Amino acid sequence: MTNKEKNFPNFFQKYKLMRKIMVIRNNSDVPSDIKNQEEKSPHERFRDSKSLSVTDFSSLAWCELQQHYFFIAGGRKETLAMKIGSEIHNKLELQEHDIISIPTHTKEDIWGIKLYNLIFGIDSLFINLKTRELPIFGFVSGLFVFGIIDQIEMKPVFDDISRDELIISDTKTRTKQYIPKYVPPSVKFQLMLYKKLFDELVQGTFDEMKIFQTLDLNPDLEFSKELANIVNISYKEKEMKEFKPNLRNLMKVVINSFGKVWKSCNILEVNYKFQKDGSDLGSKYFDYDENQLDNYLEKTVKYWKGDRKPEGVPIEDAWKCQNCEFADNCEWRLNKIKEREQNKRALLEIT
Ligand code: SF4
Incomplete structure (x- = not known):
């Protein structure tokens, strides 16, 4: 173990869920049996009125109706290309840090790990100038959205911190050995939404109690033993003596961490890898267009809330x-x- 590793006992480790908990719905959660599936909004029907992912929004850009059919079918079947793509992503992540599995027993543990990995990611950005698989969240028109950013990289500009570049990037794998001419709209919306959520966390404008209420989480419930130990080692000494390993306190660390980020992401990048051997094919860059994103989100929110039917191409x-x-x-x-x-x-x- 290097000195750096001794000083930061868990710094080189990131945690993932070892087993999923079984959420027992209480009776008040059970939708009236009279309400049939067609009457529910897609948010109620496919996501139990809870968390939506960034790709739940961006995937509608290709054909809303096709995506709606996939939701009804229970999701897309994993193809060989998707499998290879996620292997390449895992390989890239392991170049940056170890991943350790720990058991979870409550839904608060699951969100505890997500917050822990988010704090870990921001620390990595400052120490290594790069972070991979960074969890991110926020609200879009009252809907809670969660996502994982492939990579954020900081490029310091010598002697002028205000000109530092913060590059948000997504890795796509390709069967063809060249980069495409254009970045597809779904990828643009995906990255623009990541940037919007990241910037909002940096501005500290989010309401953590609203998040706990939306996700039906008890912020004061202590994490299970394994996660509590990790959180205590990491933060009890550093943050506060009476630190209790729970979501309320971990969220305070998240807010502090983002308070140290002084600027928003200013470059959007799509990096392409060749599927056959994972080699780098190059990148494409594009501008953040707030109007375009807002219009797109307004339209897709109406779909998720059931205010309009999905449209074909x-x-x-x-x-x-x-x-x-x-x-x-x-x-x-x-x-x-x-x-x-x-x-x-x-x-x-x-x-
Ligand atoms: Fe598929 Fe075309 Fe129908 Fe969309 S409109 S679901 S792409 S057949």
């Missing part, structure tokens, strides 16, 4: 239907074909 994007596994039964597509036939007939009648 517009006619100019009909090529997307060619490889869609729901094409044969997609009502949107069948209606568009019917409309087109009717228009053709009407045209023939006129001429």
Whole structure:
């Protein structure tokens, strides 16, 4: 063990859940059995009215209806490409730190690990100028959103801290050995939402009690033994003598950690790796467009809240239907074909 490791006993370790807890719903949570699935909003139906992920928003950019069908089917099946992609992600993360599994017994333990890893990630950013798999969260129009940023890197500009660059980046794997011409909208929205959530945490504008209430978490419940030990070693001495290992105190450390970050992310990067051997293919950069993101979020929030139905692709994007596994039964597509036939007939009648 190096001196650095001795001084920071857990600094080189990150924690992941070893086993998932079984959440027992209390009776008041059980939706009225009369309310059928179709009447519920997608947020109630697919996410139990709790946490949404960043990709729950960004994945709607390709075709909302296709994503809706995937939600009904219980998610996408893991393809070989997805498996290889997540292996490459794991490899990249292990280059930065170890990952240790610890058991969890309550949902407070699960969120405790997420907060712990978030604090760990911000510390890494300051010490190593880079952090990977950084948990992030916030609210979008009252909906709680959680995500994991692939990487944030700090590039100091000599002698001028105000010009330091904070690069937020996402790694994508490709079967083709070259980078694409354009960054797809879903990837842009994914990264822009990460930046928005990160910047809001830096500004410290979030309401932690609202988070605990939304997720139905008891902020004062002490973590189970294994996690409590880790949290105590890390923070009891440093933060406060009467530090109790629970979500309320860990959240205070999160707020302190973000208080040390002095600027928002100013560069958005998509880094491409070749799927065959994980080699680097290069990166594409794009600007943060607040208006574009706000309009997109306003539209997708309406879907999640059930204020409107999911839409299929517009006619100019009909090529997307060619490889869609729901094409044969997609009502949107069948209606568009019917409309087109009717228009053709009407045209023939006129001429
Ligand atoms: Fe969307 Fe086309 Fe698939 Fe329908 S067939 S879900 S419109 S991509």
